[in-house]
Amino acid sequence: MIFLLMLFVFVLAIFAGNELISKVPPTLHTPLMSGANAISGITIVGALMCAQFGAEGSAAKILGICAIAFATINVIGGFLVTDRMLAMFQSKKKKK
């Protein structure tokens, strides 16, 4: 039952995503992609949950720490670089 609910959520979210993004101007394709990529770094929440498994030095824990580090690169790098790009788009608007 829980699984079915999750499946519902998954499918509905895909439809929502389709509606949200269907009309994006080409100017924003790259920032949209890198911003969305940063959001996919949400897997960091899973990584944090994993970091509690097992005893010191166990495989699960080490894998969890790796997951945290990689997900953090994804999140921080993604949001910052997207912001940098979008700042370039905006600075021109003021000049005009």
Place this chain on the structure above:
Amino acid sequence: MDNFDPAQAFYLLATALFILGIKRLGKVKTARSGNQLAGVGMLLAIVVTLVSPGIGIQLDWTMVAIGLAIGTSIGALMARRVEMTGMPELVALLNGIGGLASTFVALSEFWGRKYGAAITPENVILGPDVWGVAVVLSILVGTITFTGSLLAMAKLSGKISGNPILLPMRHLLVAGSLLGGLALGYLAAFHQGSFDPAVMILGLTACAAVFGVISVLPIGGADMPVVVSLLNSYSGIAASMAGFVIGNPLLIVAGALVGASGMILTIIMCKAMNRSLGNVLIGGFGGDAPTTGGASATEYESVKSAGAEEAAMILDAATSVIFIPGYGMAVAQAQHVVKELGEELESRDVTVRYGIHPVAGRMPGHMNVLLAESDVPYEQLWELERINGDFKTTDVTVIIGANDVVNPEAIENPQSPIAGMPILNAHESGTVLVIKRSLSPGYAGIKNPLFERDNCYMCFGDGKQFLTEILAELKEN
């Protein structure tokens, strides 16, 4: 589900912030705030996870801090340091790292549940079969995203050739690694008694890694916009699968949103080349412009060439100019000179616009980012549909390092390999200046009859250098 966990309420809030953020990312005016909104959502999700009583107790804070610190410094450094010309590589790399993180989450959950003591209450709710399938899919998609992205990055940065690399028996290898991975995954999820699931899982990871590499190998450099956006979609799907593994709807929703957005971009890119996704993925289509050039592709008659002086005279007489940038502009790093030339022309009351083909460059929106970097106002960047009717009334079109996206064969010759591909109708304008190194064909490997037309002048040379010379000539007058 019995006890209400307040953390879930915050997860719901974070989900809403992601949805709002993505929505706002779709409009130029609101895009920056949209990205920041999504960032706030992410911060909220992380903080809530860290302080939520379910996990805080057993958390090894030192190791978490180390992981966060390493990730933050590397991520921030990459985002600061990257040049705008290196953006396709960075986006590909970040996609891959996101996929890898999801793989590690699934691996860690797997080891934790198989051999560890603690189990999160959520994944007990899911039946072991469903959980196993989610672990397998998360590892599969995540690993494919990782190795595929690394290879795409190597192709984009020129570390390996952008040409399609066709291995012998590649279809067999692709099918074999995928089916092998799925078979091992099936055994790991459903037959844990008879085999050591750890071995199965590691085998699955290896198969997925191989699949990621050999499925991107045959895809040519010019098809990279499709590959990068498809990998973007995969990284979201992987995060979503990781959400099923740990039983967290926030991951499922956020991942699905990214999966959908990546897929939409993929479809837009395919349409802009009038090719199906399958056709792109099978690969073998073109690459970086072949250095030697095929025989028939380079046989041109009556091509007129113009030097910088002549080009400057033509531009001087114009009242309306459209620039068409292509991958060649990115390679020559000519975007700043283009903008200077554009401004010089504008100061002479010339209408200056830029016609941007959706697949120009190596990732979706590549040209827009480069021109934005050199401060071209985005009002001057016109997309294909909006500008195509205006070429007839335009005096001069300047093409910088683009080829197939302006090839009239796509409209006029139904037998052409690129027939039906939407092109920028540069040939309709009064005069066409093509700034290009040589007559070598573009990624489609075919001749461009535009170069032979009466109204077309070839300006052979490096884009940046040639434009600088034109600019100097113009300023002398």
